[in-house]
Amino acid sequence: MILALVMPVALAMITLALLLNLWGLLRGPDMPDRVLALDTLYIDSIALLVLLGIQFDSQLYFESALVLALLGFLATAAFCRYLVRGSIID
Amino acid sequence: MLIDLLVSALVLLGTAFALIGSIGLARLPDFFTRLHGPTKATTLGIGAMLVASSLHFSSQSERLALHELLVTVFLFMTAPVSANLLAKAALHLRVRSIAAIPRAFRDSANL
Numbered sequence: 001m002i003l004a005l006v007m008p009v010a011l012a013m014i015t016l017a018l019l020l021n022l023w024g025l026l027r028g029p030d031m032p033d034r035v036l037a038l039d040t041l042y043i044d045s046i047a048l049l050v051l052l053g054i055q056f057d058s059q060l061y062f063e064s065a066l067v068l069a070l071l072g073f074l075a076t077a078a079f080c081r082y083l084v085r086g087s088i089i090d
Numbered sequence: 091m092l093i094d095l096l097v098s099a100l101v102l103l104g105t106a107f108a109l110i111g112s113i114g115l116a117r118l119p120d121f122f123t124r125l126h127g128p129t130k131a132t133t134l135g136i137g138a139m140l141v142a143s144s145l146h147f148s149s150q151s152e153r154l155a156l157h158e159l160l161v162t163v164f165l166f167m168t169a170p171v172s173a174n175l176l177a178k179a180a181l182h183l184r185v186r187s188i189a190a191i192p193r194a195f196r197d198s199a200n201l
Contacts, residue, residue, distance in 0.1 A: 001091075003146075006098040013105040017112035024115050032180040033121055039172055040115055040128035046161065047108050047136045050143050051101070057150065062143075062157060069161050073168040080175035084182045 007055050014048050035079045042072035093149040100142035107135030120188045121180050129173040137162050 021044055024037035046065045053061035078088050114127025140158045147155035 001094060002098050003094050003101075006101055010101045010105040013109045017105075017109045020109075020112040020116045024112075030121065030180075030183065030185050032176055032183065032185055033124065035179070036121070036125060036128060036176055037115060039176070040112060040132060043128065043132050043136060043165070043169075044108055044112065046165070047104065047139050050136070050139050050158070050161075051105075054097070054101070054143055054146050059147065059155075062161075066161055066164075069164050069168075073164075073172060076172040077175060080172070080179045083179040 003054075007051070011048075011051055011055070014044060014051060017044050018048065031083055035076060035083070038079070039072070039076045042068060042075070046072075093145060097142045097146045097149075100138045100145070104135040104137070104139035104142065107131045107138065109135075111135065121185045122177070122187055122189065125173060125177060125180075129169055133165060133169045136165060 018041065021037050021041040025034055025041065028034040028037055046068050049061045049065040049068065053059065053065075082088050108131070111127040111131030114131065115124055118124045118127060140162045144155055144158040147158075
């Protein structure tokens, strides 16, 4: 009942957060800024998937959220290693 | 009904924190201040949202749905690690900072 009122507001706020992250990704003056924006982008998309799971009463979104969490951390770690060392696998 | 209210409150709290973290990422002046928004506010926000999802599915399916806690635990372990890696990369690349030069360093360098 009240959840049906709250969910559109929550989805709109998360979408606004994703757009702000995209703007940070496009603007960011240095490479670490862009990697930080990408890191925030994947965390916010996990939030969007969780909210969609609540909205549509489906457990299927959870698995994609888990895969996204694993791959996002690996991507951030690989980007940072590339920025520091110049290569990912020596 | 009570669980519905609790889920709504947690969802609103989580999205508010995620939005505040993203506003911090967009508006703060340099990289080292910008690192604060996403790593703390957004992580807390997504923790609240995952607790809300766990409560919702537990009330829907009449049994405990604890698998959302897996994502929470994983994110709470990896967020500080990735923030540390990013800060190390920024220090290595000598990213522009608005912090003042420390007094001891300034005196010894005769600036």
